[in-house]
Amino acid sequence: MDNLTIALDAMSGDFGPRIVVPAALKALDHHQNLKIILVGNTSEISPFLSENHPRLTIVESTSVITNEMKPSFAIRHSQGSSMRVAIEQVKLKQAQACVSAGNTGALMGLSKLLLYSIPGIERPALVATLPTIKKGNTVILDLGANAECNSEMLVQFAIMGSILASTMSDITKPRVALLNIGKEDIKGLDRIRAAANILKADERINFVGYLEGDELLTGKTDVLVCDGFVGNVTLKTVEGLIKIFLSSTQLMSKGNSIFAKLAGHWVQKKMANYFGHLNPSHYNGACLLGLQSIVIKSHGGANQNSFLAAIEQAILAIENNIPERIASSLSSVLPKSENNQCLQKF
Amino acid sequence: MDNLTIALDAMSGDFGPRIVVPAALKALDHHQNLKIILVGNTSEISPFLSENHPRLTIVESTSVITNEMKPSFAIRHSQGSSMRVAIEQVKLKQAQACVSAGNTGALMGLSKLLLYSIPGIERPALVATLPTIKKGNTVILDLGANAECNSEMLVQFAIMGSILASTMSDITKPRVALLNIGKEDIKGLDRIRAAANILKADERINFVGYLEGDELLTGKTDVLVCDGFVGNVTLKTVEGLIKIFLSSTQLMSKGNSIFAKLAGHWVQKKMANYFGHLNPSHYNGACLLGLQSIVIKSHGGANQNSFLAAIEQAILAIENNIPERIASSLSSVLPKSENNQCLQKF
Structure with missing residues (x-):
């Protein structure tokens, strides 16, 4: 370029x-x-x-x-x-x-x-690509641009996230999940359940259901959608913990014996290998999608x-x-006259 | 007993x-x-x-x-x-x-x-005592009993959490924080800012402000208050990550060399020492406070x-x-006739 x-x-x-x-x-x-x-x-x-x-x-x-x-x-x-x-x-x-x-x-x-x-997007969302433990990626949004979101916004985020994941990771039908407090249909907030119903009915979205916090880095979804408040707290929680863990390995190698030094060095290398790609410094920067x-x-x-x-x-x-790819993917599924309408019709 | x-x-x-x-x-x-x-x-x-x-x-x-x-x-x-x-x-x-x-x-x-x-409590909250990295504890609530909470409920949780922390950890003036997406007064949702204003004005609560996700296990507060949706997702996120980290040390010791085995054993012990107390298995069980x-x-x-x-x-x-201690601490500050009123007057 x-x-x-x-x-x-x-x-x-x-x-x-x-x-x-x-x-x-x-x-x-x-x-x-x-x-x-x-x-x-x-x-x-x-x-x-x-x-x-x-x-x-x-x-x-x-x-x-x-x-x-x-x-x-x-x-x-x-x-x-x-x-x-x-x-x-x-x-x-x-x-x-x-x-x-x-x-x-x-x-x-x-x-x-x-x-x-x-055109067609009510509110942009902060999106980041979070590495998973399996060295794949999960596109996660919103991370704080919109503290609270209604179901239409969540659906729009799911659509944009899906386009982003297929563009960046070359996945044909990215799996899309909503972050929730349980797996069952009845769990969570009304707006999340309403978004789930819309996404379930849309054949163009590969909606895989709800994901809970403990599955965040497990690679079970390509796109994870939540409101900005929850997304922000969750991402920072992950970052805080990973920092604590990575710094712990430095503490470990502070022993006096040669074995402690060698083993400490070894574990630092191992940890960097397992978790280095999760280090927040490496993936800072959220895009206003x-x-x-x-x-x-x-x-x-x-x-x-x-x-x-x-x-x-x-x-x-x-x-x-x-931006051009999101816009063109959206316009190809939205009739021209409806480009400025709510994307629920996507 | x-x-x-x-x-x-x-x-x-x-x-x-x-x-x-x-x-x-x-x-x-x-x-x-x-x-x-x-x-x-x-x-x-x-x-x-x-x-x-x-x-x-x-x-x-x-x-x-x-x-x-x-x-x-x-x-x-x-x-x-x-x-x-x-x-x-x-x-x-x-x-x-x-x-x-x-x-x-x-x-x-x-x-x-x-x-x-x-009497005086609008809605009970799920509370757990989360260990911190400094081997102290943070009382965290709500963890999912009330997906969304208004400011009065958050204030009630802060009061109950404060009584619990002083009872269980023998702290005279437990530090109380609200989980939020930034430190500044203007950050977050209206209901969180409203709760902050009530807590700030109440001399009986040692309100220390907002806490962000990355400070969750750092021991910066004795009581952390949030709505049930955010609390549930956050706690599960922490648990999921700790499980991943603890299991990673088992993987490390699967090397073939004697050194890898010894070092792996050593790091498992070290990790258990640093993080074993954070293992979700050890602190399961949330009380309906x-x-x-x-x-x-x-x-x-x-x-x-x-x-x-x-x-x-x-x-x-x-x-x-x-329950008796929470009730008696509450009744000592609530005039009898107001016991059933909203606790905002506490």
């Missing part, structure tokens, strides 16, 4: 330019065809740039949307903010994607406002490697034309 | 008497003062009893409430069922607690109907050891007079 340009909200996240700039430089190093636009305050960015990089430009912003701001307030006062200017780079076709570690609600609202949803352009949300607390992973997600989404 | 009698719903769970009866016999072995009433179908129970046990009696039931039944249907048709008869043993003072691995909704409904809530009597819900898929852990939970709750 000749033209590959990504705008980064350099002021976003818990650490701002301190993390974003080194991650950007690493990404430029890994991808010789990549150009990066850093959006932020030059005086705060410069200390982390030892010299000018030919494929890196800075676009000045004048304010920062913080996590403490209500999305509605943040959007009203977003003019000139690093997040908005980064999104505007995509709108102005200066970049094909943007990445921010900032306020999720504001990112969702501004992205919808400036970049628009795909359902937009006409690519917007990637990084964790606020991302370190350099995690933010780099979010940039990689943006590159993957660009290279795979995700 | 001289009199210690527990009624078990022997027909409940995925395996019924096959699991419940051996677990009961183990419990009788561990506690010489314990008596057990097995409620179920004698012909299905007998094959798992090699001989009569002097401290074990069978009370006959004629039907079983299954997981597929809607709670309202199950309750209407509960007469003579093993779950109802087990609860009736408590009502009739034949037992001080009952344990069932059956339909959560039906267990909650029948328990409220037959055993009553503590807020009832006037003790009802323990075991996992449906519990094995013998897990069901035994649920029986141990019942013994602990009896020995600590949990």
